[in-house]
Amino acid sequence: MITRKVRKWEKLPGKNTFCCDGRVMMARQKGVFYLTLFLIIGTCSLFFAFECPYLAVHLSPAIPVFAAVLFLFVMAMLLRTSFSDPGVLPRALPDEATFIEMEIEAANGNVPPGQRAPPRIRNVQINSQIVKLKYCYTCKIFRPPRASHCSICDNCVDRFDHHCPWVGNCVGKRNYRYFYMFTLSLSLLTIYIFTFNIVHVAMRSVVSGFLNTLKDTPGTYPFLCLIFLQKDTPLLVCFFTLWSVVGLTGFHTYLISLNQTTNEDIKGSWSGKNRIQNPYSHKNIIKNCCEVLCGPTYPSVLDRRGLMQEDLVALAALPSTNSDTTPQTTKTTAPLIPNEHTPDEAKSIADSAAEKSSSPKEEQPPSAKLPPLASPETDAETSIAKDKPH
Structure with a gap:
């Protein structure tokens, strides 16, 4: 047997993927996550390339600076949510x-057959x-309480909220606050860009007219096409993205104020027919928000980068073992089976039998011969006894 040390993340069950030697933990379906990156980076790139130069000169240089800070914060919260352990239970x-x-x-007890x-x-x-x-x-x-099994990641997640394909990971106990900060900052960034796009077009339309402004600023055209023409498909995506992100932020703000998860809200755990009160709520909005957003950061219980030993079978040594057909004998202190003796004992028995056969007084009758034993040493003993003269 050969043992080698491996990281624990290499042997963890479930359907998660790991990168950077276990530091990054995500779900296997990451296509929608890449779409999220493309939409955020693409929209901000158009804004920085076409609107920010004009707004920085004619309005204020703080506009692109604040947009850049807000963009970096959005990306940090997105990656923090996507790359972290949501609270997977071992x-x-x-x-x-x-x-x-x-x-x-x-x-x-014993369940009778046919009964559940x-x-x-x-x-x-x-x-x-x-x-x-x-x-x-x-x-x-x-x-544990509030935990649930995610069918997509195939793991139990503590304080399971939901599985979000837009971030490519589950949202649970350890990354919920980062998910909420991501949706909140993304809502502010979307409103910020949309507002200054309209300001930029309004300022340039006073000088060169509305149509000339649309020609000179292709980055703004997708945003305003829905308002004035309602024919451009990319703006439909941006428009619905704006309202969907803002609506999602408002929904999670409502849940945080009640100290409730999305999973509990969908199942109606605390608002069903029984009217069971939420045992986790402090009956105070400020206390609930502080617990969810300002509580302690819980460590991961997986120890993804810990070392463990893996046993490997040395297959290369098997042919040499099989080729050696000669059995190795070792001296034992006790017989392996009844009536079986070791070679040294067989030799001493043969010598004693020879001495006894030389004396006529101690000659054994033919009926008292020992039965044949199931070993080569006892066969040799019998042949020696037969060759000795009586």
């Missing part, structure tokens, strides 16, 4: 999974309210 080890299964079977087994749940009390912990058949664990 799966149970084989011994742990076996122990949990034994506990469940002992608690549920009772649901695997555990009840815990949070803020004087009972919360059910569900069992994950894939990860073999009882999921």
